[in-house]
Amino acid sequence: MNLWITLFVIAVTIFSYWFSRRLNRRNPTSPLTNVVFLSTTIIILILLASGLTFEDYTPGKNIMTFLLGPATVALAVPLHKNVQILKRYLVPILSGILLGVLSTLISVAALAKLLGLDQVITLSMLPKSVTVPIAVEITRIVGGDPALTAAFVVATGTGGSMIAFWLLDRLKIQNPICRGLAIGTTAHGQGTAIAIQEGELPGAMAGIAMALTAVFTSFLAPFLIPFLLIIF
Amino acid sequence: MRWLKIVLQIAFLWLLFMVGDLVVSLLHIPVPGNVFGMLLLFGLLTFNIIPLKWVEEGAGLLLKHMAFFFIPIAVGLMVWGDLFLAQGIQLLTVVMIGAVVTILTTAYTVLFLAKKYDKKEGERA
Numbered sequence: 001m002n003l004w005i006t007l008f009v010i011a012v013t014i015f016s017y018w019f020s021r022r023l024n025r026r027n028p029t030s031p032l033t034n035v036v037f038l039s040t041t042i043i044i045l046i047l048l049a050s051g052l053t054f055e056d057y058t059p060g061k062n063i064m065t066f067l068l069g070p071a072t073v074a075l076a077v078p079l080h081k082n083v084q085i086l087k088r089y090l091v092p093i094l095s096g097i098l099l100g101v102l103s104t105l106i107s108v109a110a111l112a113k114l115l116g117l118d119q120v121i122t123l124s125m126l127p128k129s130v131t132v133p134i135a136v137e138i139t140r141i142v143g144g145d146p147a148l149t150a151a152f153v154v155a156t157g158t159g160g161s162m163i164a165f166w167l168l169d170r171l172k173i174q175n176p177i178c179r180g181l182a183i184g185t186t187a188h189g190q191g192t193a194i195a196i197q198e199g200e201l202p203g204a205m206a207g208i209a210m211a212l213t214a215v216f217t218s219f220l221a222p223f224l225i226p227f228l229l230i231i232f
Numbered sequence: 233m234r235w236l237k238i239v240l241q242i243a244f245l246w247l248l249f250m251v252g253d254l255v256v257s258l259l260h261i262p263v264p265g266n267v268f269g270m271l272l273l274f275g276l277l278t279f280n281i282i283p284l285k286w287v288e289e290g291a292g293l294l295l296k297h298m299a300f301f302f303i304p305i306a307v308g309l310m311v312w313g314d315l316f317l318a319q320g321i322q323l324l325t326v327v328m329i330g331a332v333v334t335i336l337t338t339a340y341t342v343l344f345l346a347k348k349y350d351k352k353e354g355e356r357a
Contacts, residue, residue: 013307017300035299040306047310054311061304067294068301069249070242072266074291076273083278092345100338107333108326115322125326129334132305133264151312152327158306159324160331167332173339177346182339186331190306193298203295209338211267218262 005052009043009060016042029169031162036190040158072189075207078196082204089177096178097209100185101216104129105224113232124148126225127217128156131188134214142225153188160187161194180205185213234289241290248273 020038027033047057079086086093105126112122124144127135132153139149164183173179176199183191184206192210196203252269255261261268276282309316316323 013303017303036302036306039303040309043303043307044310047307054308057304057307061307064304065301067242067246068305069253069266069269070245071294071298071301073245073249073252073269073273074287074294074298076270076277077284077287077291078295079270079274080277080284089342089346089349092342092349095345096338096342099341100334103337104330104334108330111326111329115325117319117322117326121319121323125323125330128327128330131264131267134262137262148312148315151309151315152323154306154309155323155327156331157302158309159327160335163328163331164335167335168339171339173343175343175346178339178342181342182335185338186334190299190302193302196295196298207270211263211271214263214267 002056005056006060006063008050009047009052009057010064012043012046013039013060013064016040016046029166031166034158034162034194036193037158037162068189075192075196075203078200078204079207082201085177085201086204086208093177093181093205093208094212096181097185097212098216100182100209101129101213101220102224104186105217105221105228109225109228109232119229120145121148122229123225125152126228127221128152129160129186129188130214130217131210134218138218138221141222154190157187157190161191164191165194165198176201177205181209184209188213238290238293241287242294245269245273245287245290245294 016039017035019042020035023038024033024035032038108125108128109122112125123142124139126142126144127138127149130138130153132150135149135153136146139146161183164186165179168179168182179198180195180202183195188210192203192206195206249266249269252272253265256263256265256268273287277284
């Protein structure tokens with residue numbers, strides 16, 4: 001391990017984050033100024049230009065993601081502050097997340113079939129709206145490739161959090177409960193990180209959506225996925 | 233002093249995360265340790281076992297920069313460059329259309345049911 005490389009990639013990551021946040025604040029509604037998308041693009045380009053690989057980046061990555069666990073735990077705070085809303089709209093909230101999970105599984109299976117994708121790729125893609133550790137477990141159960149699944153989870157998190165609020169703006173859906181749940185069900189933690197920038201209530205809703213999407217998908221996927229592969 | 237407080241609060245959140253991880257792996261619960269830790273803290277706050285001020289500032293700082301923690305993870309996508317070059321259009325189509333379907337399904341379900349709910353409450357009042 002090279003200490004200088006690690007310090008370099010951490011500096012590059014922090015710089016890219018700072019730069020992306022500035023651009024995002026200037027133009028917050030464009031999908032292209034999504035902080036994770038923009039920073040990641042800049043970092044990959046810098047790594048490629050300096051001849052570094054992902055292996056060189058990994059020690060720095062492990063240091064920088066150390067606080068992701070506690071940050072997820074911290075989502076309990078906005079959730080606690082909005083507990084009255086959670087109680088009042090419990091049925092709409094649960095229904096929205098459950099139907100969202102079903103729609104993910106069905107649409108991905110149908111689209112993959114339509115485009116003639118390889119079955120291992122399809123299986124690895126199905127749990128894409130769940131946080132990585134759970135998605136990897138599900139993919140093992142149904143017979144997908146864990147590394148590929150992790151890549152699809154991140155791609156969905158990035159793509160989903162780029163377009164969710166942009167799309168809801170186009171449809172004039174401004175209800176914060178609705179926005180938080182939609183981005184959390186689609187884009188798990190990455191969507192939640194974007195939702196919390198919009199406000200405490202959407203952040204809280206995205207957090208609960210992320211948690212329940214993980215639970216619903218892990219119960220439904222092992223039964224539903226073999227069935228979906230037969231009908232499509 | 234303020235920074236010391238924030239550091240201690242983050243250390244406490246980290247402790248809850250470790251407890252969550254431990255419980256999940258011991259009981260084989262189908263949620264990740266950090267999500268279980270979140271539900272644990274939510275329970276502790278809601279049942280007034282710990283006061284909000286124990287965690288509020290540390291949590292606020294972590295949540296403000298939550299997106300940062302996903303950046304190094306997303307950089308991992310560079311490993312899949314070849315696959316995306318070979319089948320990029322198809323894969324991207326499935327990922328993006330799948331995301332749009334999920335966003336619309338959840339958004340309209342919640343919107344529709346929440347409206348119905350509010351109407352019912354209105355009639356009762």
